[in-house]
Amino acid sequence: MPAAIETTQLTKFYGEFVGLRDLNLEVYPGEVFGLLGPNGAGKSTTIRLLLDFIKPTRGSSRVLGLDSHEGSQEIRRRTGYLPGDFITYPNLTAEQVFEYFINLRGGAEPQDMDSLCERFRLDSSRKFGELSRGNRQKVGLVQAFMGNPELLVLDEPTSGLDPLLQAEFLELVNERKETGATQFVSSHLLHEVEAVCDRVGIIREGQLVALETIEALRARARATVTVEIGDGAVASAAEAFSRIEGVEVGEVDGDTITLLSSDSIDAIVKTAARFTVTSLESRPPALDEVFMAYYNDAADGSEATEVQTKGEGS
Ligand SMILES: Nc1ncnc2c1ncn2[C@@H]1O[C@H](COP(=O)(O)OP(=O)(O)OP(=O)(O)O)[C@@H](O)[C@H]1O
Numbered sequence: 001m002p003a004a005i006e007t008t009q010l011t012k013f014y015g016e017f018v019g020l021r022d023l024n025l026e027v028y029p030g031e032v033f034g035l036l037g038p039n040g041a042g043k044s045t046t047i048r049l050l051l052d053f054i055k056p057t058r059g060s061s062r063v064l065g066l067d068s069h070e071g072s073q074e075i076r077r078r079t080g081y082l083p084g085d086f087i088t089y090p091n092l093t094a095e096q097v098f099e100y101f102i103n104l105r106g107g108a109e110p111q112d113m114d115s116l117c118e119r120f121r122l123d124s125s126r127k128f129g130e131l132s133r134g135n136r137q138k139v140g141l142v143q144a145f146m147g148n149p150e151l152l153v154l155d156e157p158t159s160g161l162d163p164l165l166q167a168e169f170l171e172l173v174n175e176r177k178e179t180g181a182t183q184f185v186s187s188h189l190l191h192e193v194e195a196v197c198d199r200v201g202i203i204r205e206g207q208l209v210a211l212e213t214i215e216a217l218r219a220r221a222r223a224t225v226t227v228e229i230g231d232g233a234v235a236s237a238a239e240a241f242s243r244i245e246g247v248e249v250g251e252v253d254g255d256t257i258t259l260l261s262s263d264s265i266d267a268i269v270k271t272a273a274r275f276t277v278t279s280l281e282s283r284p285p286a287l288d289e290v291f292m293a294y295y296n297d298a299a300d301g302s303e304a305t306e307v308q309t310k311g312e313g314s
């Protein structure tokens with residue numbers, strides 16, 4: 001089976017400004033892929049190139065086995081697309097917007113959008129131009145998901161959604177994953193999409209700086225455990241903790257020891273039990289911290305090269 005999305009040295013310059021540089025990426029059929037990066041990183045540029053809304057300066061891409069340019073009509077017919085700035089005719093009601101897109105793309109049934117509108121709590125009888133930002137985003141989401149497209153390309157789908165609807169969106173992504181759809185989702189923040197993504201690519205200033213499975217990211221995130229030791233035994237406790245494999249003793253402040261654990265906290269708890277514990281607190285691995293390190297590290301040339309090699313190797 002061909003890759004759902006494949007890019008080769010995909011590059012876009014806007015005049016002298018870099019939009020995207022030498023992107024080599026493969027998204028597998030059925031995968032949920034997250035493209036993450038800060039403002040201006042090149043996420044929308046990548047998506048627009050894939051769907052042939054803009055032309056690459058060099059390089060090429062294939063979507064659903066077809067060249068992005070040559071096959072653009074068929075690609076767009078088979079793809080549910082949510083642009084980053086979804087706008088449409090302000091005088092059309094949401095329902096008329098859906099009809100318009102059904103005529104354009106085909107494949108969807110009216111009951112499709114009814115159930116999607118219900119899920120997203122969208123009143124489809126209102127005019128698009130009169131909707132709030134979050135409700136406009138829902139119109140964009142419903143039109144992307146209707147008709148069960150085999151590929152979904154969603155540019156910042158959670159933008160403007162309240163937490164309940166954000167959760168509803170993630171559930172929908174999981175359901176579509178079950179039915180075998182490939183989903184390419186851009187976001188600023190890992191925690192918004194972490195629950196659904198199989199892999200994430202992190203771009204910064206037009207360059208892919210990391211390509212990782214969520215498990216790999218998770219494996220590198222460490223839990224923080226803070227233990228307060230009584231009876232003035234803090235020094236010997238710190239010494240005992242330092243002998244546990246995968247545990248790093250961080251700050252020791254008075255009777256309180258901060259530990260970083262790349263493994264389960266079981267060994268820490270068992271070691272702590274040999275002392276008088278006056279308080280113990282564990283914070284789960286903060287994936288966002290690992291992720292933010294990529295945002296920052298990439299500013300430093302040497303580190304960027306290192307992570308990039310890793311990205312391209314997999
Ligand atoms: N039409 C354009 N003309 C000139 N420069 C552009 C154009 N579109 C994008 N750029 C530039 O290309 C770079 C990447 O922009 P892009 O919109 O792809 O970023 P993004 O990752 O989608 O950002 P955001 O999170 O803000 O949506 C930015 O530096 C941007 O200024």
Ligand SMILES: [Mg+2]
Binds near residue numbers: 043044045084155
């Ligand atoms: Mg964008």
